[in-house]
Amino acid sequence: MKLALFADIHSNLEALTACLDHAAALGAARYAFLGDLVGYGADPVAVLELIESHAARGAIVVLGNHDAAAIGRPVHGMNLQALTAIAWTRKRLPKRQVDFLGALPLSVREDDRLYVHASAAAPERWTYVTGPRQAAQSIGATDASVIFCGHVHEQKLYYTGAGGYPMPFQPVPGTPIPTARHRQWLAIVGSAGQPRDRNTAACYALADLARARITFFRVPYDHGTAAQKIRAAGLPERLARRLERGS
């Protein structure tokens, strides 16, 4: 069974639909949305509608810090552009979608897999997994064999080596990586809606659960339209430029 994993979609409808189409063409049968569904982009309502319809069909959805902020929960450490976009988003979300976000869990455990937005060590503190030390804390907080997460926008795979300490690996898009179950793995699937590694293509990952393999992908999408919508909505110019430059 193939499970498609998306994180940090950030109200980018063009990126999300491109990734969903890509995953469907590769035979994805299940979906997981790893938080930060909204914020930054200009299509929060349409993006949430799409995710709600997947959730109704059994998709896994967890809460991200931007989602928490968008429904009025206190979230620290956001920059001005993020706060501007959150304020803009809040005004547009219908009550049904506010309730949908409000009901989302911080993490979901299913068999030997854990789905969470940031570090599994304390999901509500939104700690970034930026290196082996943070990866060790996240992995140490669970006995799950694989942690799927987002929050950090770049794709990365950590695996426990000798002595249980995590080793970072930079995945190559399109190359399946065997994830043997006797090790622990932490997969940052990368941001679908706001890539920041100077590559405009959207990130996502596809896990083949039966064969214990994970493949990271980069999907080019119509980032010009997504950026144009951000400008038309009067959101900060920098947010539009980020999509055009991928940085």
Next chain:
Amino acid sequence: MLAPEPGIEIDGFRLGERMHVGSMASIYRLEGPKGPLPLVMKIPRLGAGERSANVVSFEQCRMVLGALSQSPHYPTLIAYGDVETTPYLVMEYIEGTRLDTWIERAPLAPQETARLGHALALALHEVHRQDVIHLDLKATNVIYRASGEAALIDFGLSCHRHLPDLLAAEFHTPVGNWVYMAPEQIAGERCDPRSDLFALGALLYQLATGKRRRLYRDPPPPRALVAATPPWLQEVILHCLEIDAAARCASAAQAAFDLANPGQVALTERAERASRAGIVKLGRHWLKARNFAPSAPPPPATDVAPLPVIVVAIATHETDEPFFEALRSATRRRVAADGGCRIACITVVPPAAALSDDTPTGRHIKQLVSLRRWAKPLGLPEERLTYHVLESDQPAVALLDYAAVNEVEEILMGPGKEAAQVVAQAPCSVTVVRAAPLS
């Protein structure tokens, strides 16, 4: 798991004779089930008192073999067991002769050393092309099939540049055979395909001289030990054995090309070297070695093709200068697009027996002169150009064979019925060049 006894069954595979008991794993012939390929099962030594590295090496082997596409140059992975419960790998049993049987008979005739080396270099190129580095190349890990093709076995220490390197996390000291291990490998570098070229050089050295190289200093040149070693072979061997990876052959494909085309090896000081480095030079080497930093490994194969060979087929009996010029400008464009490529100028002539008007040698030289005349206006440095006169009644077949053996990237040729056959069957791109129409 301790080494199980022959006769027992694991996941439907019945173990036969135990072929090999190593420090890391045991290998069994499989008696059943019967299938199209003879099979072996490799079972890592696990349990109390065994090294944890055994299981990691097993995982790495499984991962790398699983990622390689099917080829005669390594065993096909058929099945594998779960690492936690019953770890095993079922692979194709490669029938043939191991390289160590030749090593025992060394020194070999230069042609024999070159033939074995050429086949091995092609096998290495096949794995390097797929971003895999073997890193444990030694005589017992190379098997020659009856067809003459070399197959590499035991990928337990290998590295795939697009997959996590599980071994890097496991070993703090380099593992492998010190006779064949490249200096950068000893320094801990695990992602340079040129490390395998060093091991290739060490194996060629052994085949040519019957002696193993020593770790701590440069080996006596092969010609100092076996006077019959031709300069070109010494050149290739010492080129592979350069301390600095950047100074070695650029790729396994290039080493294969040199071994298959002795006449085209660009000879340097290495070819004529008569003795190993003197005490002063050695002292300088040792001083330098204190601060040894390996050359940066080249980017993975998907980014850079290994020094491509471009074939230009030239019918020397023709006198169509506008066409020759068109062929030259196509070649110039190709050279401009890829500064690293080598141009192999080829002409195909009927076998010598078919002609009576000339001596074979005289004819051969005439052809070479024509090829050089064609290539001169290109203005390329000598080491980028090679010239070949192939003898065959079927020019298309000769070109196709040449392209297959030499890992050619592209063929440039004129139109005609030969071109049709080459285009249809070539293992690479083919560009059919026409002269500009006269206006």
